[in-house]
Amino acid sequence: MSTDVEQRAAGRADRAATRPKKSNGQWKIDGREPLNGNEVFKAEDNGLNVRARIEEVYAKSGFASIDPDDLHGRFRWWGLYTQRKPGIDGGRTATLEPHELEDEYFMLRVRIDGGRLTTEQLRTIADISNEFARGTADLTDRQNIQLHWIAIEDVPEIWRRLEAVGLQTTEACGDVPRVILGSPVAGIAADELIDPTPAIEEISRRYIGDESLANLPRKYKTAITGHPSQDVVHEINDCSFVAVEHPEHGIGYDLWVGGALSTVPRFAERLGAWVAPDQVVETWLGVTEIFRDYGYRRLRNKARLKFLMAEWGLEKFREILETEYLGYRLADGPAPAKPLTEGDHVGVHRQADGKYYIGVSLIAGRASGTLLGQMVDIAEKYGSTRLRTTPHQKILFLDIPEDDIDAVVADLDAVGLSSRKDLFRRSTIACTGIEFCKLAIVETKQTAADTIATLEARLAEIDLPHPISLHLNGCPNSCARIQTADIGLKGQLVTTDDGEQKPGFQVHVGGGLASSDRDEAGLGRTVRGLKVTADDLSDYVETLVRRFLAGRSETETFSEWAHRVDDEELV
Structure with missing residues (x-):
């Protein structure tokens, strides 16, 4: 005869077995009913649609006219966050409401996929910084440039200027595919395995601003590199492609999924799959759509791809990717070799074409409109029109003739940009x-x-x-x-x-x-x-x-x- 304790335990087990499973908010499993406030505002109106209201209403009527769901939600889809009000000490960060912390100015994030910049583009950012952002400019560790003190009235003109030179703020923030990290030496390094630029450009052209991918459970980060230094911190991105040579198929990419840090850090895992160069874009799309369709949407703190990966494991994730999204099996492939060189690219390095690129350190990514303009002046003085930002808050000057290296290094030093292997500035x-x-x-x-x-x-x-x-x-x-x-x-x-x-x-x-x-x-x-x-x-x-x-x-x-x-x- 069972004891009372055993009977009570059996009763709890029976109730647990019949209790409906709590929904994780996975679209393909639980349906699309919004389960929190963020999901509600995204369901009510796609974040991309707020641009029209910014241009037609808010920029004309001012900060006070902005709808709260737009201000604290959809504005992110266009690279805009309200910034902190000056004078509020750190002890009050967790005790004040968002509207008490925020100023009536914005941080604006300029999206720079692959870190690729022309001097014309950087000059435009410098001018915007000086005219609209009180001279602020920071290089981020995701290859973007951030400006501050942006007034809503100025945003349409800033967009006009950026887009005139091929830049954008589209999906620089929000529950979307964020900027694509790319090797800063893509297409130029003498020791590059493969140039990922075509894949980065195609993903950006086809899918950034695509409404079908503009409502993900949370932010989604991508990295692609063809350089043996593995210079895009692939282990901490949601979806990464790292160049590797397959013994039968040649140069392609090793696929990594499910990395992110924050308060619950988790490294990405290799799926063991080799991705051919012409498979990168559709494979990226498949991983992204898995996140959209199966990612957790009930709790924001569980809404990153790393949590789905932790539950599914490698085998299931790869099976779902290949059977439900790609329609074919990816080849098995080897892991990339351990890098033998630093991935920050600081210093003077030979390009494949015989010219040189020079990587320089700012102090913790802090720049200014004036400094950005000086960068352009130095590059163009020596015939260069190309620069690259890096995932390490650095910037590279490309296409420098060998005879000009010493002069360029001296000019960069004169404005506080160091190409030396400094003890701590570099790192x-x-x-x-x-x-x-x-x-x-x-x-x-x-x-x-x-x-x-x-x-x-x-x-x-x-x-x-x-x-x-x-x-x-x-x-x-x-x-x-x-x-x-x-x-x-x-x-x-x-x-x-x-x-x-x-x-x-x-x-x-x-x-x-x-x-x-x-x-x-x-x-x-x-x-x-x-x-x-x-x-x-x-x-x-x-x-x-x-x-x-x-x-x-x-x-x-x-x-x-x-x-x-x-x-x-x-x-």
């Missing part, structure tokens, strides 16, 4: 931070600049075998990829020993991607209680670097050392 990335971002808790750009200056002065005598990456993020969302840095800094308020709250960071150490000096991608390590104030950041990093140099083995990298040593070495 530091910072997000927008509290200066403009409504989610941020701490300042990042100036903190990064101050830290770089201090560290490079104090550590001028040392010679590191590999650059040590330092990534600063203003909040937990990891726009600056803190979990994959040697030293990753997550912004938060830190309580000092005397009980005072100050801006600071939780520290992650030892992260990295295969395109850095790691054997494979790995997340940074956290140590309980390891936090540092912004004021003490330079002291902490200096101490950590000196401990590494004193305690490492001959061939040990920083990330290997950081994962090996005891907690006490990292505090």
Whole structure:
């Protein structure tokens, strides 16, 4: 005879078995009924349609006339976010409502697929920055350029100028296919395996602005590279193609799916599929449509492709892709070889045509309209009309004649652009931070600049075998990829020993991607209680670097050392 406990357990199991399964909001399984506020406004009107209202209503009637669903939702489909109101400290970020945090100005993100820019295009962005954005301009780690202080009244004219030179802000934000990361040296590098430019251009031309893909569960990030340095951080994108040579079929791409960071980081996984060059676009479309049709839409914090991938696994994902979306089986293929060179392309490098490209570092991606204009002046002075942004907040000057290299390097140095392998400038990335971002808790750009200056002065005598990456993020969302840095800094308020709250960071150490000096991608390590104030950041990093140099083995990298040593070495 069963006990009362067993009977109660059996009753719970019976009820669970008959209880309807909670919907995840997957269109192909659960139907299209909107299950949260974001899904409601997207169902009511496609985000792409807001452009007409911006041009015909809001730009004429001003900020106060903007419908809230457009302002906080659909505007993103055209690269517009309200920026943070000045003077609100980080301690109030989580306590104020969005409308209390926001100013009546916008961040505008210019979409630059593959990082490809002409000097005419960059000159246009520079002029817009100076005329409409108070001279602001930042290079992002997704190859875009962001402007601030944009008034709604000026947006139509800004679009007109951008589109006149072949640029756009279409789907630069929102639940859509975001900018396509591409190798900054596509089509020019002497050691390139394959040029991904045709695939990037076709995806952009055919599908960016396509209403059938303009309502995804959340943002969707793509990366494509044909360079052996694997220079597009493919492990942390939703869908990536990495050049590889198949022993039978030749050069094609290895397909990776389901990567993303934020508060629940997950690396993309290889599907084990080799994608021929003429299959890239339809394969990308298939993966994107899987996300649209099967992605989770009930909870926003579960709406990225990485969560579907975690549930399905590799075999099921590949089977669905091939049977429901492609209609054929992709060839099995090998993994790409480990990169042997850095993927940031800083320095002077020979092109396939005998000319040279020069990669330079800004300080944490911070530029200005004036600096962008100076970049154009320098490029055109030496006959170059092509530049590239990178996923590392760098910019490349293409097509430099060999005889002009020294002069170009000197001119770039004169405006603060370094082509040297600087100790920390080269490897530091910072997000927008509290200066403009409504989610941020701490300042990042100036903190990064101050830290770089201090560290490079104090550590001028040392010679590191590999650059040590330092990534600063203003909040937990990891726009600056803190979990994959040697030293990753997550912004938060830190309580000092005397009980005072100050801006600071939780520290992650030892992260990295295969395109850095790691054997494979790995997340940074956290140590309980390891936090540092912004004021003490330079002291902490200096101490950590000196401990590494004193305690490492001959061939040990920083990330290997950081994962090996005891907690006490990292505090």
